[in-house]
Amino acid sequence: xxxxxxxxxxxxxxxxxxxxxxxxxxxxxxxxxxxxxxxxxxxxxxxxxxxxxxxxxxxxxxxxxxxxxxxxxxxxxxxxxxxxxxxxxxxxxxxxxxxxxxxxxxxxxxxxxxxxxxxxxxxxxxxxxxxxxxxxxxxxxxxxxxxxxxxxxxxxxxxxxxxxxxxxxxxxxxxxxxxxxxxxxxxxxxxxxxxxxxxxxxxxxxxxxxxxxxxxxxxxxxxxxxxxxxxxxxxxxxxxxxxxxxxxxxxxxxxxxxxxxxxxxxxxxxxxxxxxxxxxxxxxxxxxxxxxxxxxxxxxxxxxxxxxxxxxxxxxxxxxxxxxxxxxxxxxxxxxxxxxxxxxxxxxx
Amino acid sequence: xxxxxxxxxxxxxxxxxxxxxxxxxxxxxxxxxxxxxxxxxxxxxxxxxxxxxxxxxxxxxxxxxxxxxxxxxxxxxxxxxxxxxxxxxxxxxxxxxxxxxxxxxxxxxxxxxxxxxxxxxxxxxxxxxxxxxxxxxxxxxxxxxxxxxxxxxxxxxxxxxxxxxxxxxxxxxxxxxxxxxxxxxxxxxxxxxxxxxxxxxxxxxxxxxxxxxxxxxxxxxxxxxxxxxxxxxxxxxxxxxxxxxxxxxxxxxxxxxxxxxxxxxxxxxxxxxxxxxxxxxxxxxxxxxxxxxxxxxx
Numbered sequence: 033x034x035x036x037x038x039x040x041x042x043x044x045x046x047x048x049x050x051x052x053x054x055x056x057x058x059x060x061x062x063x064x065x066x067x068x069x070x071x072x073x074x075x076x077x078x079x080x081x082x083x084x085x086x087x088x089x090x091x092x093x094x095x096x097x098x099x100x101x102x103x104x105x106x107x108x109x110x111x112x113x114x115x116x117x118x119x120x121x122x123x124x125x126x127x128x129x130x131x132x133x134x135x136x137x138x139x140x141x142x143x144x145x146x147x148x149x150x151x152x153x154x155x156x157x158x159x160x161x162x163x164x165x166x167x168x169x170x171x172x173x174x175x176x177x178x179x180x181x182x183x184x185x186x187x188x189x190x191x192x193x194x195x196x197x198x199x200x201x202x203x204x205x206x207x208x209x210x211x212x213x214x215x216x217x218x219x220x221x222x223x224x225x226x227x228x229x230x231x232x233x234x235x236x237x238x239x240x241x242x243x244x245x246x247x248x249x250x251x252x253x254x255x256x257x258x259x260x261x262x263x264x265x266x267x268x269x270x271x272x273x274x275x276x277x278x279x280x281x282x283x284x285x286x287x288x289x290x291x292x293x294x295x296x297x298x299x300x301x302x303x304x305x306x307x308x309x310x311x312x313x314x315x316x317x318x319x320x321x322x323x324x325x326x327x328x329x330x331x332x333x334x335x336x337x338x339x340x341x342x343x344x345x346x347x348x349x350x351x352x353x354x355x356x357x358x359x360x361x362x363x364x365x366x367x368x369x370x371x372x373x374x375x376x377x378x379x380x381x
Numbered sequence: 382x383x384x385x386x387x388x389x390x391x392x393x394x395x396x397x398x399x400x401x402x403x404x405x406x407x408x409x410x411x412x413x414x415x416x417x418x419x420x421x422x423x424x425x426x427x428x429x430x431x432x433x434x435x436x437x438x439x440x441x442x443x444x445x446x447x448x449x450x451x452x453x454x455x456x457x458x459x460x461x462x463x464x465x466x467x468x469x470x471x472x473x474x475x476x477x478x479x480x481x482x483x484x485x486x487x488x489x490x491x492x493x494x495x496x497x498x499x500x501x502x503x504x505x506x507x508x509x510x511x512x513x514x515x516x517x518x519x520x521x522x523x524x525x526x527x528x529x530x531x532x533x534x535x536x537x538x539x540x541x542x543x544x545x546x547x548x549x550x551x552x553x554x555x556x557x558x559x560x561x562x563x564x565x566x567x568x569x570x571x572x573x574x575x576x577x578x579x580x581x582x583x584x585x586x587x588x589x590x591x592x593x594x595x596x597x598x599x600x601x602x603x604x605x606x607x608x609x610x611x612x613x614x615x616x617x618x619x620x621x622x623x624x625x626x627x628x629x630x631x632x633x634x635x636x637x638x639x640x641x642x643x644x645x646x647x648x649x650x651x652x653x654x655x656x657x658x659x660x661x662x663x664x665x666x667x668x669x670x671x672x673x674x675x676x677x678x679x
Contacts, residue, residue, distance in 0.1 A: 072532070073532060073587060075585060076585060076587065077534055077586070078560070078587070081559065081560050081561055082561070083560055084536050084562050084566070084590070085562050086567035086577055091563075091564075095549070111431060112434035112435050112438065113430075113431060117430075119419050119420065119421075120427075120430065122420070123421035123426075169424075169427055170424065170427035170428070170430075170431065171427060171428065
């Protein structure tokens with residue numbers, strides 16, 4: 033006991049000479065409740081739920097578009113139009129969309145869009161447009177209009193112009209029923225006017241039929257009714273009336289302008305393939321190039337005109353490549369060669 | 382599970398069926414005639430298609446009343462995980478198991494600090510002890526509710542493509558005071574707020590939130606660092622390869638499972654909603670009391 037009392041005395045002595053500075057116990061500042069906030073918050077809360085993404089406007093726009101898409105899907109599902117069977121997908125009108133550019137859309141949303149974000153926006157817009165097309169095909173006008181309201185905000189102002197860019201303009205006919213088309217080959221260009229030959233009246237009398245329609249004032253009147261002679265094999269058959277057509281190139285008949293049979297054949301080929309030999313009169317003005325180029329240009333112009341007059345013939349003319357503008361042009365001469373491909377004579381040393 | 386297997390079989394047959402429309406909607410529409418190639422040329426063809434489908438659906442609805450009492454409305458559907466999460470008081474161990482919350486990562490990758498929360502090993506992976514998960518989840522629920530009851534702002538962070546819908550839905554469910562980050566968190570959102578949001582917003586608005594809930598904390602370590610610097614409490618789904626001490630309130634569960642994330646986010650958002658209701662009640666009561674005292678004075 034005396035040992036313990038001794039040690040306690042030692043401890044008490046030691047405590048007078050403390051090694052630490054403070055006498056009170058340490059309280060960390062976080063536990064100091066006098067500084068705890070009380071009462072309502074002074075600052076406002078951020079408004080948008082996407083505030084912490086850092087791209088608030090873009091995220092809100094995406095959310096809005098996704099909710100519009102969901103609502104449209106719900107409405108179509110109620111009308112039993114969704115889920116769409118596979119055969120109906122092919123019956124939908126094709127997608128014809130032209131969305132605003134990345135910069136314009138960024139300005140609209142209020143935030144700069146990079147390519148991936150722009151693609152995300154346009155992909156959702158394409159989905160909504162597909163739903164609109166389903167409503168349109170099924171004749172649901174009110175639903176289609178409400179979806180179109182959403183989508184039209186994001187379409188370009190010059191949408192029609194942009195969509196019409198790649199399309200071929202339809203060939204127009206004037207008041208006399210003539211078509212005007214243009215054909216090109218190498219450096220030649222041909223302007224072609226085609227008019228159908230008037231069918232001859234039924235052969236009641238033996239006199240010649242009425243005149244054809246005129247192409248231009250310079251043309252002479254030509255009867256286009258020709259009766260073939262009696263067929264020696266079938267002498268009892270009546271003669272078959274056949275029409276002939278006239279082809280004028282730069283004012284001259286075809287045979288005068290093109291002496292070479294290959295050129296003549298090239299020009300008559302569209303008629304042969306379409307099965308319209310003798311059915312149409314042609315007047316053409318050709319410029320530039322030589323005989324091959326001019327005859328090729330004429331061929332394309334005539335094919336285009338025939339396709340305009342008789343649309344059923346377009347398929348066969350397209351397959352035979354007569355509607356195609358032949359892209360082959362004269363290749364340029366290169367340095368180090370005599371001609372485009374011809375090389376100079378090779379010398380060993 | 383048989384519903385899901387059936388659904389997968391139908392998809393493999395090449396039928397168009399969006400998962401959202403469910404199985405029965407497609408089954409009641411498909412007939413032998415539909416498989417034939419038909420071109421719908423005009424509006425009348427479309428109307429015929431609509432009428433045929435409406436008739437088929439009507440027949441299915443009539444016959445659904447016979448036989449089994451189970452229907453689409455009173456059975457669990459795959460979309461219920463996101464749209465109809467259980468309230469916190471109905472949270473059970475079996476719902477966690479059904480969501481696959483007990484699957485951890487490979488045992489060789491287990492973080493040594495995760496040991497208290499692991500049940501054992503099976504098939505080379507760590508099985509998470511759900512007996513420890515459930516009380517920790519309930520604790521997180523209480524924290525969320527209490528913070529919301531004091532008008533605190535809560536941010537749900539889930540930066541994977543499948544978690545985007547989950548966090549957006551959770552924030553939407555809570556309404557005000559809830560925010561979501563479904564895509565990459567911009568570094569400096571909390572620590573560099575003046576540059577990111579501008580001086581006006583940084584001074585006038587509450588940029589620093591009161592709680593951050595992370596559905597994939599391992600991929601968002603910079604978020605955790607920013608929250609630590611800004612003194613923001615964090616709740617996070619901790620998988621077996623993660624140190625549980627990185628967040629303030631860990632929830633040991635499978636962070637790779639979408640259904641687990643839907644369950645956790647759903648439960649926490651419902652708790653937050655309850656907290657907000659309590660806050661509004663308190664505000665209304667305080668307002669009524671102040672009005673009464675004003676009347677007494679006048």
